Amino acid sequence: MTPPAGAVRRARSRARDATLVDTEHPLEPFWRGIIACRLLTLVTVVGVTLYHLRTGYESPAAAIGVLVVMAGWTAVTSWGYLGGLPGAPDVRGRLALADLGVCVAVMATTPWIVTTAHLDDGGPGMGSIWTSGAVLACAVAFRIRGGLLAAAVISVALVLSKDRFGALELGDIQLLVLAGLTVGYGSLVLERAAARLRRLAAEQAAAAERERLTRAVHDGVLQVLAHVQRRGAELGGGAAELGLLAAEQETSLRALLSGPGTTDAAGRRDLAAALRQLASGRVTVSAPGHAVELAATAAGELEGAVRAALANVALHAGRDAHAWVLVEELAGAIEVSVRDDGPGIPDGRLAEAEAEGRMGVSRSIRGRVEDIGGTLRLDTGPDLGTEWVIRLDRGTA
The missing domain is CATH 3.30.565.10 (Histidine kinase-like ATPase, C-terminal domain)
Structure with missing residues (x-):
């Protein structure tokens, strides 16, 4: 029995109010969190780059150009991670992969833009913590596996672009892996919880519909079917088959009102x-x-x-x-x-x-x-x- 859409919406609304989880779009808070993280890290990278612009970069103009690209890409991903146009298909998974590629490209400019002395002093390469946004996006889009693979890609790009592997790089890699694992696991748990809530809402709606049908049908229809069954057996002939059909429908109706087994x-x-x-x-x-x-x-x-x-x-x-x-x-x-x-x-x-x-x-x-x-x-x-x-x-x- 399929419950009415209105009953399902009311049940889902009650579940959402009780848990503060949007069962239809459970990962939306994560996507908005990625946007906020991206904006904050962009501001940080811009400030650090401008502070060291004259002493830490071989080509200050190229560094400014990369910052402009990062700002533009942040705007693109922010719009995309919000869901894009209403009614458009969800392409955030593909956008997260593109984000990963852009971050690697930004990091690849480090050897030509950042001076070796600046890197030796512990200075960041191009992109810096801004690139962690791609790890978070892949973790939300593809769960644990996506977060770990994205963290591995950014980590390799970090080591290759700076041409060194020290305590500073090791710490950055650990943070990337931890972020990908944590956000990926959180996305998986939240998605499963939302699926359970959707099933619960559907079951509640079905129970409410069964209760409504029980009140409407009551025992009148069942009694008529039982009477037809008995009279058919007494009359025999073609009436016997009519009684058999009435018995089937009585059994089916009772099972329907008592609640059929749910489908997973x-x-x-x-x-x-x-x-x-x-x-x-x-x-x-x-x-x-x-x-x-x-x-x-x-x-x-x-x-x-x-x-x-x-x-x-x-x-x-x-x-x-x-x-x-x-x-x-x-x-x-x-x-x-x-x-x-x-x-x-x-x-x-x-x-x-x-x-x-x-x-x-x-x-x-x-x-x-x-x-x-x-x-x-x-x-x-x-x-x-x-x-x-x-x-x-x-x-x-």
């Missing part, structure tokens, strides 16, 4: 949890204590086949009949059996029903199982009850 981000559902919802005073469900995960489509069709089999029990085996549903995990397969203690199905009864155009079993059980690549076996006989055995290979699920 990988599109899988817990079959065991879904079938446990079918348990009642006359139906016993035995399933593994852990999740039995299948593709959502396969799990839904298996659940529908089991419901149809239980509807047959209620319709043909009598009100006092008991049914048992067993879920087993075998080597490379899943097996679901539905057994009852009714009188069984007489020989030729299914073929006769199909010949008469009553397709209840064929459509509701066999059709569902075949659609997902499973196999169906029927064991029945007078005074033996009926057992449907559904087998589905893991490879098809």
